[in-house]
Amino acid sequence: METLANLESFVRSAETGSFSAAGRRLALTPAAVSRNVAMLERNLGVRLFQRSTRKLTLTEAGERFLASIGGNLDALQAAIAAMSNDHGEPAGVLKVSLAPSFGVAYVMPLLPDFLQRYPAIRPEWHFENRAIDLIAEGFDAAIGGGFELAPGLVSRPLAPAHIVAVASPAYLRERTLPADPAMLNVMDGIVMRSGRTGRTRHWTMRDAAGNEVATTMRERIVVSDPAAMREAALLGLGVALLAVPDVLPWIERGELVRVLPRWYADAGAISLYYPTRTLMPGKTRAFIDHVVEAFRRDGLAQRLAGSLGL
Structure with missing residues (x-):
């Protein structure tokens, strides 16, 4: 009788077309997946896959065997999971x-x-x-x-995931606070450049009434990491637009201040x-x-x- 590991290695390899991809899905090494499939082939007496350095494809026997398993593997896994949930921690x-x-x-x-x-x-x-x-x-x-x-x-x-404008009290001490996001253009901007697109990110902010205003800041400092943006803001170098989770402890301790407390950008x-x-x-x-x-x-x-x- 085939073990669940052998059958699962076969099915996931057929689904992904790769022992490596199946291994990532099963938290096994590619070699372990290959061994499981080889054991299944040996026990069944048929070759289930055609193997090459670039491709893994089902043989006709492999296609028939995969079709015969159908959804039974998922049902068996569910049954095992149910027993585990009922009788074990x-x-x-x-x-x-x-x-x-x-x-x-x-x-x-x-x-x-x-x-x-x-x-x-x-x-x-x-x-x-x-x-x-x-x-x-x-x-x-x-x-x-x-x-x-x-x-x-x-x-x-x-x-x-809300984005807010923050700065240090020292930076804001001698400056007039902006009334809306459009006035951020007079501030020193601490912005982030995307490693994927190569562009700096700008946000459209909104308030509770649904008003929306695009932000444009002078790019005084450009970095590639939110933590670096926060550190620059803490050092009093300008205003940064950052996700609340990245700055909340510093806001709660008073080390950073919301520049526009009624405005935020919605990032999902x-x-x-x-x-x-x-x-x-x-x-x-x-x-x-x-x-x-x-x-x-x-x-x-x-x-x-x-x-x-x-």
């Missing part, structure tokens, strides 16, 4: 992708309590600013913004992403519930809303 490697600054500041502090409640879970957290393929790369969940909601993914908003939402499944693994469900409850308990959605004029 959540366990296993929890692979999560997080936006670096947000993940370190707002999600990492949740880890001690999470591990105390679920000691059999082993976090494998990736802090990176890149567009990941959640399913193909084998992630259980991701937290960030701007993910493409591909088929098979669920998005659960955690907090708004910071969301929790995860694959949709009939029966979710216990480790993933535990993580989702823990994060959502912590954000609700601590009122983070409200604290991170630039529309509230902190």
Whole structure:
């Protein structure tokens, strides 16, 4: 009788056309996936794939076998997950992708309590600013913004991604505060250049009444990282437009000041992403519930809303 690992390695390799891609999805090495498929072929007595250095394609026998499995593999995985959820504590490697600054500041502090409640879970957290393929790369969940909601993914908003104008009290002390975003053009701008497009980012800000005004600032300092923008603002070098999560602690301590407290730019939402499944693994469900409850308990959605004029 074939093991679930062998069957799963075959199905995911057929879906992705690559042992490497299947391995990322299964959290296995390409060699391990290849071994599982080879064992399945040996036991069945047929070749399931034609292999080359560039391509992996199903043989006729492989196509028939894949069709005969149909949705039974997913059903079997769901049944195993259900038994695990019913009779055992959540366990296993929890692979999560997080936006670096947000993940370190707002999600990492949740880890001690999470591990105390679920000691059999082993976090494998990736802090990176890149567009990941959640399913193909084998992630259980991701937290960030701007993910493409591909088929098979669920998005659960955690907090708004609002952009606000900040500066140090020292920088503002001898200057007249602008009345609206258009007046930011007289300020020293601390702006970020996108490594992807090569352009500096400018925002259209809005207020509670729905008025919208485009911002244009003198590009006094250009950097490539939000943390560097914040540091330049703390040093009194100008005004920076930054996401509230990147500056909230400094605003709450009075080290940075909202230059236009009633105005903000809307960059979407910071969301929790995860694959949709009939029966979710216990480790993933535990993580989702823990994060959502912590954000609700601590009122983070409200604290991170630039529309509230902190």
